[in-house]
Amino acid sequence: MQGTYVGKNCLRVDGYEKVTGKAVFSADFRMERQLYAKSVYAPKPHIRITAVNIEKALRIPGVAAVATSKNVPGANEMFGRFPAFADQEAKYTGDVIAVAAAETREAAEAAARAVEVEYEELEGLWSLDAAMQEGVSAVHPDVPDNEIEYTYFPLRKGDAEAGFLQSDTVMERSYFVGWQEQAYIEPESVVVSPASFHHGYDVYGCIQNPYTIRQNVASVMGLHQSEIRVVLTAVGGSFGGKDESVMNMAARCAVLAKMTGRPVRMDLTREESFRESSKRHPFRMNYRMGLAQDGTIKALQTKLTCQGGAYNNKAQFSNWRAVVHTAGPYRIENITADVHAKYTNTIYGGAYRGFSGPQVVFASETMVDEAAAELGMNPKDFRLHNVLREGDTIACGQLLKEGIIAAPLQKMIQELCGMADFDAKWNSFKEHNAQSKYLKKGIGLAVTYRGAGLGGEGVDCSSAMITICRDGSVQLFSGHTEMGQGMRTVHSQIAAEALGIDIKRIAFKHSDTSVTLDAGPTVASRGTQSGGRAVLHAALKLKDELLRGGEKKTGIPKEQLDVAGDSLVKQGGEVLCSFDDLVGYCVFPLGLNLSAQGWYSPGLSHIDPETQQGDCYQTYTNGVIITEITVDESTGKITVEKITIGYELGTAVNPDIAYGQLVGALAQGLGYALFEELEERNGELLSANFDEYLIPTTLDMPEVDFHLYGSENPEGPYGAKGIGELGIELIAPSIGNALYHAVGRRLRELPFNLERVKIGKALTR
Amino acid sequence: MEHKENKTAVSMTVNGKHIQAEVLPETRLLDVLREELHLLGTKEGCSIGECGACTVLMNGRTVNACMVLAGSADGAEIMTIEGVCGPEGELHPIQQAFIDAGAVHCGFCTPGMIISTLSLLMKNPQPKDDQIQEALSGNLCRCTGYHQIFKAVRLASERMHRKE
Ligand code: FES
Numbered sequence A: 001m002q003g004t005y006v007g008k009n010c011l012r013v014d015g016y017e018k019v020t021g022k023a024v025f026s027a028d029f030r031m032e033r034q035l036y037a038k039s040v041y042a043p044k045p046h047i048r049i050t051a052v053n054i055e056k057a058l059r060i061p062g063v064a065a066v067a068t069s070k071n072v073p074g075a076n077e078m079f080g081r082f083p084a085f086a087d088q089e090a091k092y093t094g095d096v097i098a099v100a101a102a103e104t105r106e107a108a109e110a111a112a113r114a115v116e117v118e119y120e121e122l123e124g125l126w127s128l129d130a131a132m133q134e135g136v137s138a139v140h141p142d143v144p145d146n147e148i149e150y151t152y153f154p155l156r157k158g159d160a161e162a163g164f165l166q167s168d169t170v171m172e173r174s175y176f177v178g179w180q181e182q183a184y185i186e187p188e189s190v191v192v193s194p195a196s197f198h199h200g201y202d203v204y205g206c207i208q209n210p211y212t213i214r215q216n217v218a219s220v221m222g223l224h225q226s227e228i229r230v231v232l233t234a235v236g237g238s239f240g241g242k243d244e245s246v247m248n249m250a251a252r253c254a255v256l257a258k259m260t261g262r263p264v265r266m267d268l269t270r271e272e273s274f275r276e277s278s279k280r281h282p283f284r285m286n287y288r289m290g291l292a293q294d295g296t297i298k299a300l301q302t303k304l305t306c307q308g309g310a311y312n313n314k315a316q317f318s319n320w321r322a323v324v325h326t327a328g329p330y331r332i333e334n335i336t337a338d339v340h341a342k343y344t345n346t347i348y349g350g351a352y353r354g355f356s357g358p359q360v361v362f363a364s365e366t367m368v369d370e371a372a373a374e375l376g377m378n379p380k381d382f383r384l385h386n387v388l389r390e391g392d393t394i395a396c397g398q399l400l401k402e403g404i405i406a407a408p409l410q411k412m413i414q415e416l417c418g419m420a421d422f423d424a425k426w427n428s429f430k431e432h433n434a435q436s437k438y439l440k441k442g443i444g445l446a447v448t449y450r451g452a453g454l455g456g457e458g459v460d461c462s463s464a465m466i467t468i469c470r471d472g473s474v475q476l477f478s479g480h481t482e483m484g485q486g487m488r489t490v491h492s493q494i495a496a497e498a499l500g501i502d503i504k505r506i507a508f509k510h511s512d513t514s515v516t517l518d519a520g521p522t523v524a525s526r527g528t529q530s531g532g533r534a535v536l537h538a539a540l541k542l543k544d545e546l547l548r549g550g551e552k553k554t555g556i557p558k559e560q561l562d563v564a565g566d567s568l569v570k571q572g573g574e575v576l577c578s579f580d581d582l583v584g585y586c587v588f589p590l591g592l593n594l595s596a597q598g599w600y601s602p603g604l605s606h607i608d609p610e611t612q613q614g615d616c617y618q619t620y621t622n623g624v625i626i627t628e629i630t631v632d633e634s635t636g637k638i639t640v641e642k643i644t645i646g647y648e649l650g651t652a653v654n655p656d657i658a659y660g661q662l663v664g665a666l667a668q669g670l671g672y673a674l675f676e677e678l679e680e681r682n683g684e685l686l687s688a689n690f691d692e693y694l695i696p697t698t699l700d701m702p703e704v705d706f707h708l709y710g711s712e713n714p715e716g717p718y719g720a721k722g723i724g725e726l727g728i729e730l731i732a733p734s735i736g737n738a739l740y741h742a743v744g745r746r747l748r749e750l751p752f753n754l755e756r757v758k759i760g761k762a763l764t765r
Numbered sequence B: 001m002e003h004k005e006n007k008t009a010v011s012m013t014v015n016g017k018h019i020q021a022e023v024l025p026e027t028r029l030l031d032v033l034r035e036e037l038h039l040l041g042t043k044e045g046c047s048i049g050e051c052g053a054c055t056v057l058m059n060g061r062t063v064n065a066c067m068v069l070a071g072s073a074d075g076a077e078i079m080t081i082e083g084v085c086g087p088e089g090e091l092h093p094i095q096q097a098f099i100d101a102g103a104v105h106c107g108f109c110t111p112g113m114i115i116s117t118l119s120l121l122m123k124n125p126q127p128k129d130d131q132i133q134e135a136l137s138g139n140l141c142r143c144t145g146y147h148q149i150f151k152a153v154r155l156a157s158e159r160m161h162r163k164e
């Protein structure tokens, strides 16, 4: 839809602060008398701790306190089994045994070095493949098979065995993807202070999910949630990541704030951030596909195994998403899919943009390409033959129906392949490659659909609050958080549209758990789709109140009134008074309440736990990519030359911001595909900064031909869908498919780095 | 810890102002800017010269302030993001272009990006696309995928050119 603000490229409401260097990020937030904290990490990834001696550390000048598990006033264990301080055992390289707080950074570092940890080294489960063996050691003694709690989900549709019997060809393939680092440019930082006006603690920092932090800090401190206040600074990127790590940091700093009575800050170095923060989960994905001679997919069986790491608070959600999306956007009658997750003595997985989407889309879109090749079909024709269309039911049984859940992929594949000249290039590149010794060209296709919002992963409720001040200016609060994705701008647009006012009236307020309402985490691309509904709800309530005031002021029934163009108007457009005058009258003499809470909850979803059949997500977004590459066979280097991409996302509330989100995600997907790899040896991280772990630079970005497709989404605010994650999923399989087209080599592991491309396997250092 | 005895005095011009500071041999230019002068617009992302979040101009050239020892900046002229605005706080055309092009997401890389753009456009007022990519290749951005940043640089170049 096109409104006064919705559908328009309004400029970011927080742009000025950010281009002038005035935006206060966590490391820029300073408090009087603050202490600096430094962590003592596990000296080896898996140890039994026999003694911790802090005496020497305490004698270092300037040291105020050293905290260990002994100083924790409440529970030492947080959600997902994360310990505030490791006491008997350290289970991975990022476990923290003690934290020193001192007057200066240097003194804190010296004290952390002076803490003596005595330990015995233990054997460890260092990889997913090791954890999948029988009879291995247990990471957590009460979980002997290392199966992470609540992470097993079966999906059943039709009769897979019967489908395989009807198939002419049955293919089996195994795919693997490893960790991906979030690599936000701002490392984690928090400051925790004894509360200024009440009992408890205030937490400041770059935090994605303030209510989760509040809950866990309260439990570690043995306090109520009402006694902990979490306030956000500007957040320098998060993508799902500034969650577990900042939770751990905030809990440790709170313990030190109690011990010292002073504000305690902790700023991670990049190396510490790599060590402690959550990553994209690795997955082993085994696919079995049954095909009829005409190219119809008759049956699919998948077994997905996720590596959770030493602790886990996300795999129970991401695994569900994985199994629901394992079949891709295809009309497959018979599906059996199972997903598990394992503990290991390694860094851990969490939420990273796309959650488990990029992993399963890599597997399923490579599998589909392999199936086309097996049958000797063009990959575009094979997809067109099998892709979901209007009237189909998807893997979890939801029906695709115009006006409810769109089914645009067939059209999108045809149009975008046309724009990218797919068929012509498919042939001409082969001719080129026959002539060229080293430089080979390839073109690859990938297709996805993605459940938008939390769906069955959780309760997708959201909150907002709008207050109109006496002078007609407006304060907007959201229960969700701004991390750079543009949420403040999009929410302001929705509020201005619904209230009929100039967007300049709106000041978007900070996230502060003592003010905003707990709406759960800002994840799953739900800031606009669900959060925007809460803003809309608050705005419409307020508008109703304003019109009640308008009726009193003008004597015209409120059904015949509207607020539009910053004025009170009569139906037909006649201006009755300015917005300021209307507000003034509502305040005095009417004394109306010009403040409203908005709440959105989709209600219970009905999903069968034995089959995952049900209304898994409110809606789905769709995407198609065509990627052209050049491969240098002498070095194994892939250059991505051009990307043609189309996304269907309902209404783009702000097309420029949508574009930025999708291209930003595309770049992260490009890194995942080509070079982002966290190397480990026996639980130790070998890549710990941007010299060893490469992320895309300006020189890596290809030309992008970008297209947006609209659709109806009755559930979203003004028809919007969540889009923060969709952009990351498609590029890896499309590059792999293009690589196969170029050189005939099929790679089933990411990333496609030089050695994999050149010799077909990874080299270790 | 304080090692008073090791400290030496350095002086430099930062955003047109003459300043003096007492620094240790290991103190970085970044520490002087952020901790002594409280110029917090210059960011620290990696501390090893890889991310460009700490980019400032030193004698007219871009440097990573995390890799420059304060002692070696003695006598230098430094410009940080705080010095890019006009005297009344009005936005530089590059800053305005970053806003207009949607090149600012989380904003953590933005000060460094703007300084690198400033340096590019001072040397080469109408850069070609590959020159823009090259000039910003030391500045990592995890949010934007860079295309909106390229657009901002082109927009700034056009507007600054038209003005002249
Ligand atoms: S902090 Fe200086 S280059 Fe990253």
Ligand code: FES
Pocket: A185, A236, A237, A484, B103, B104, B105, B106, B107, B108, B109, B110, B140, B141, B142, B143, B144
């Ligand atoms: S805008 Fe976030 S790192 Fe560039």
